[in-house]
Amino acid sequence: MPSKEVTDRQKSAAAVESSIEAHGEGAGGALAAQFKGVLRKGESAPDVAFVLRLFGRLLARDAATLADADGRHEAEKADDDAPRAARDEAATAVRDACVVARDGVAAVYGEAALGPLGLAEVAPPVGDGVALARYAERAASKLADAKLALPKAKARGIAVDRAVLAADITEQLPALQRSMRDVARERRELEATQSAKNHAVEQYDATFTLTANVTSAVLRAAGMSDLADRVRPSARRPGRTEAEPAEPTEPAQPNGPTG
Numbered sequence: 001m002p003s004k005e006v007t008d009r010q011k012s013a014a015a016v017e018s019s020i021e022a023h024g025e026g027a028g029g030a031l032a033a034q035f036k037g038v039l040r041k042g043e044s045a046p047d048v049a050f051v052l053r054l055f056g057r058l059l060a061r062d063a064a065t066l067a068d069a070d071g072r073h074e075a076e077k078a079d080d081d082a083p084r085a086a087r088d089e090a091a092t093a094v095r096d097a098c099v100v101a102r103d104g105v106a107a108v109y110g111e112a113a114l115g116p117l118g119l120a121e122v123a124p125p126v127g128d129g130v131a132l133a134r135y136a137e138r139a140a141s142k143l144a145d146a147k148l149a150l151p152k153a154k155a156r157g158i159a160v161d162r163a164v165l166a167a168d169i170t171e172q173l174p175a176l177q178r179s180m181r182d183v184a185r186e187r188r189e190l191e192a193t194q195s196a197k198n199h200a201v202e203q204y205d206a207t208f209t210l211t212a213n214v215t216s217a218v219l220r221a222a223g224m225s226d227l228a229d230r231v232r233p234s235a236r237r238p239g240r241t242e243a244e245p246a247e248p249t250e251p252a253q254p255n256g257p258t259g
Contacts, residue, residue, distance in 0.1 A: 006070040009204060012240040013063040016212050016231045019219070020056040024049045027222035034221075048218055055211040062200075062207040069200035073193040080186045087179035091126040094136050094172040098123040101143060101165040105150075108160045113150045117142045117162075129180045133173065140169040205239040212241060 002010075028049030035045040102119040114120045118138040124131040142148060143166035153159060212233040219228035234242045 001074060002067070003070055003074060005201075006066055008237075009201075009208070009239040010063055010067060012212075013059050013204075013208060015241055015243075016208070016215055017056045017060055019227060019231045020052045020215055023219060023224060023227055024052040024056075027218050027224060028052070030222035030224075031218065052215060052218060055214055058207050059211045062204040066197075066200040066204040069193070069197040073190075073197045076186075076190050076193045080183075080190060083179060083182040083186050087129060087176070087183050088126055090172065090176040090179045091129050091132055094169065094176050095123045095126055095132055097165075097169040097172050098132075098136055098139055101139060101169060104160050104165065105162075108153050108155075108158050109151050110154055116148055116150065129176060129183075133176055133180070136169050136173055136176075140166045140173070143169070201239070208239045209233045 028047065031048050032045040039045060098119070101117075102114060102123070105113050105117060105119060118135070118141075121135075124135055126132070143162045146162075212231050216228040216232045219225075219231070230241065230243045232242045234240045
């Protein structure tokens with residue numbers, strides 16, 4: 001879906017382009033009549049209407065470029081949802097495996113056994129994938145280390161299969177690491193489309209300001225002040241006309257019956 005900042009600019013560009021198309025010839029003719037009395041020998045009045053048409057083409061070109069850049073950026077933003085969801089799902093699986101391992105070790109051997117296994121701290125949150133992956137890698141490595149001695153079990157007949165716990169964590173890690181790479185790639189692609197859009201906005205705004213100013217000045221010089229006001233560029237809203245209508249408001253609701 002196009003962004004509002006771009007659709008607002010497109011509406012203003014269309015207003016200026018249509019003004020040039022509808023009134024350019026008339027304004028050019030009016031100015032030619034004014035110039036006629038001051039032309040010197042060998043001179044001819046400039047084709048102001050043609051100049052306006054050229055400015056209109058420049059504006060149409062840059063407005064189309066902006067719309068394309070905005071469309072690419074919005075599409076790229078939509079593409080980010082699936083990789084982020086996959087990352088969060090993978091991170092949840094890794095964290096769950098770490099929590100199970102930590103709780104199991106603490107229950108059987110006591111909290112004194114958590115430190116040597118890299119489980120002294122609670123697993124990082126799902127939202128911090130990098131820290132969670134490092135935590136999980138360290139814990140899995142230590143759990144799998146059979147040479148690493150643990151305190152005596154708190155009760156006879158109860159034991160923890162550290163190799164199984166390590167495997168459960170290790171099996172979940174590739175999906176998390178892969179999804180984090182996907183999210184990082186999508187972030188770089190989003191930055192690229194944002195940069196392209198920013199450049200297109202800057203180019204459009206510069207062309208719009210120039211075109212709208214020239215069009216407004218020509219119309220005013222031709223005695224069409226009311227039309228000139230409609231295409232004057234806004235000093236507060238880049239890339240838009242001063243006469244751009246305000247956002248519609250909700251109509252007042254009639255009072256219901258009383259009593």
